[in-house]
């Protein structure tokens with residue numbers, strides 16, 4: 001069983017349509033895949049409508065939990081909470097925030113806004129996340145991402161260290177924009193390359209994704225505000 005909560009399709013800058021991406025995830029043996037295209041607030045209702053249909057079709061006919069989601073990308077930090085709420089209201093089950101990767105001019109404060117918001121599920125590639133931010137992530141159940149994407153993975157070791165220090169939960173995502181999903185062995189190696197131990201691989205690749213998935217599905221009944 002393998003999971004991916006961060007992928008891109010032709011809804012933004014990915015190569016495959018949503019249903020084609022899901023098909024490839026099925027063939028690669030994934031138990032769940034989240035489709036999380038780049039958006040501010042303007043595309044949320046369109047994403048919600050289109051992904052509800054394609055993810056629903058895939059779930060009805062294939063053995064995969066296809067999740068309609070979004071990656072709130074370069075949204076003003078002080079607007080993250082509002083955008084995350086709007087995403088959930090648009091029917092997007094999974095809200096990822098494009099965190100403060102050190103390779104892009106993401107607004108300072110984005111990590112803090114994401115880990116403080118109960119509508120955010122995953123803080124992607126959080127770069128030089130602070131211990132205080134990781135602590136908030138742990139408290140508010142926001143999952144921190146270790147990234148397989150070359151431009152964002154530079155800080156994986158730091159993210160893993162902050163998570164270990166604070167008890168924040170870590171997952172590995174591909175941030176896939178192309179054709180192929182990560183094979184399980186490669187996923188394992190990326191976790192180890194972030195400085196985590198063999199004994200932690202299971203937690204990052206399976207236990208934490210399962211917790212996140214359970215939470216997303218439970219949230220279909222709206223969460224407390």
Ligand SMILES: [Zn+2]
Pocket residue numbers: 071073097098099124125
């Ligand atoms: Zn991103």
Ligand SMILES: [Zn+2]
Pocket residue numbers: 006007008071175
């Ligand atoms: Zn992404």
